[in-house]
Amino acid sequence: MTLNDIMFYLFAGSILTFSLLTVTSRRILRSAVYLLFVLVSTAGIYFMLNYNFLAAVQLTVYAGGIIVLIIFSILLTSHVSEKAVVAPVKQQIFSALAVAAGAVLTIMTIFKFAFTPAASPAVEANIQNVGRALVSYNRDGFALPFEVISILLLAAMVGAIVLAKKEKHLEITDNQPKNNPDNSSKS
Amino acid sequence: MIDNIPLNSFLVISTLMFFIGIYGFLIRRNLITMLMSIELILNSVNINFVVFNKFLYPNLLHGHFFSLIVIAVAASEAAVAIAIIINIYRNFKSIDVDNLDQMKF
Numbered sequence: 001m002t003l004n005d006i007m008f009y010l011f012a013g014s015i016l017t018f019s020l021l022t023v024t025s026r027r028i029l030r031s032a033v034y035l036l037f038v039l040v041s042t043a044g045i046y047f048m049l050n051y052n053f054l055a056a057v058q059l060t061v062y063a064g065g066i067i068v069l070i071i072f073s074i075l076l077t078s079h080v081s082e083k084a085v086v087a088p089v090k091q092q093i094f095s096a097l098a099v100a101a102g103a104v105l106t107i108m109t110i111f112k113f114a115f116t117p118a119a120s121p122a123v124e125a126n127i128q129n130v131g132r133a134l135v136s137y138n139r140d141g142f143a144l145p146f147e148v149i150s151i152l153l154l155a156a157m158v159g160a161i162v163l164a165k166k167e168k169h170l171e172i173t174d175n176q177p178k179n180n181p182d183n184s185s186k187s
Numbered sequence: 188m189i190d191n192i193p194l195n196s197f198l199v200i201s202t203l204m205f206f207i208g209i210y211g212f213l214i215r216r217n218l219i220t221m222l223m224s225i226e227l228i229l230n231s232v233n234i235n236f237v238v239f240n241k242f243l244y245p246n247l248l249h250g251h252f253f254s255l256i257v258i259a260v261a262a263s264e265a266a267v268a269i270a271i272i273i274n275i276y277r278n279f280k281s282i283d284v285d286n287l288d289q290m291k292f
Contacts, residue, residue, distance in 0.1 A: 008192050012200045019204050019227055023211025028220060035223050038204075042230055045197075049241045054251055058233075061258050066226065066265045073269040074219055077276045085216040085283055095213035103206040110198045115243055122245035133248050142252045149259045156263030163270035 008048060014041045026083045028074050036067045053130050197238040204231035218272050218282040222265065229261045 018037040025031040039062040046055035086092065123129060137143040208227030215221050233254040240250025276282050279289075 002191070005192065008196075012196070015200060016203055016207075019207045022227065023207055023215065023220075023224060028217060031220060031223060035226060038227065039230060042234060045234065046237060049237060051237060051241070051251060054237065054254055057255060057258055061262050062226075062230070065262055069265055069269055070219060070223060073272055076273060077219065077282050078217075084220060085285070087214045087216060092214050095210055099206045099210040099213070102209070103202055106202045106206075107199055110195055110202065115194055117243045118246060120246035123248065125248060125251055129248065130251070133252065140247065145252065145256055149256050153259055153263050156267050160266040160270035163267065164273055 004048070008045070011041045011044045011048070014038075015045075026086070028078060028082070028084050029071065031084075032067060032070050032074060035070070036063055039063050039067065051125050053125065053127055194238060194242045197234065197242075201231040201234040201238070204234070216283050216285055218275070218284060219269075221284070222268050222272070226261060226265070229257060233257050 015038055018034045018041070022031045022034040022038060025034060039058065043055045043058040043063070046052075046058055087095070133140060134142050134146055205228055208224045208231065211224035211227065212221055215224060236250040236254045236257070238250075240247065244250070272282055275287065279286060281287075
């Protein structure tokens with residue numbers, strides 16, 4: 001057993017443990033931190049696969065962006081000591097059964113299917129090739145998806161700002177101006 | 188680097204992670220934890236794309252870029268979802284899905 005194997009099984013074990021803890025932990029803030037560990041272990045797997053750029057994006061966008069956003073929204077919407085409500089036990093048992101059946105079926109299918117790798121020379125996913133492919137508009141280029149995803153991201157950010165601010169405009173028109181500084185300091 | 192680790196073990200990890208995410212989505216009642224379960228599901232799909240790219244089509248970069256785009260979609264989805272959740276919290280003072288039955292007809 002080489003060091004690579006040990007690293008892989010370490011990452012795999014931490015992914016599985018922490019994703020189970022994410023969905024079962026009763027404290028919401030803790031499950032957000034467990035989700036952070038899952039995402040960091042996934043970035044470790046990407047590093048093992050030699051996809052360094054993707055692992056860096058995973059670390060910055062997921063671990064740096066989304067988790068911070070989730071933690072802020074947890075702090076805005078619930079108390080730190082608050083225990084999360086879960087479904088009744090009967091529903092939990094049935095969900096666990098359905099999920100286990102699905103997992104067993106999928107894993108059986110995976111082990112039955114014969115994957116045939118393509119026998120062409122490998123292209124290295126270093127930053128040069130990734131950058132060239134990202135802005136190239138030739139056959140193996142990704143310029144159009146890149147532009148589309150940037151427009152989607154811009155639209156989503158503008159939409160998020162509009163959604164989060166909308167209530168304030170309504171309150172300004174509806175309520176007395178006396179309440180306004182109170183609302184703006186709260187939000 | 189990953190010569191002696193078979194493709195199937197990666198796929199098993201991502202499958203288990205996917206179904207753990209679905210389990211969390213089914214048993215949770217809090218909108219933010221449901222959002223976290225969705226992030227788990229998207230992450231497991233990302234692992235699948237990357238591993239298929241690495242093992243089956245090493246001459247292309249399609250899976251790599253698909254994962255990048257999925258990460259961007261996940262970021263925008265999380266931003267919009269959290270804006271909606273904060274809006275819901277302002278109106279109902281709660282983000283448990285059991286209390287959100289105002290749109291029921």
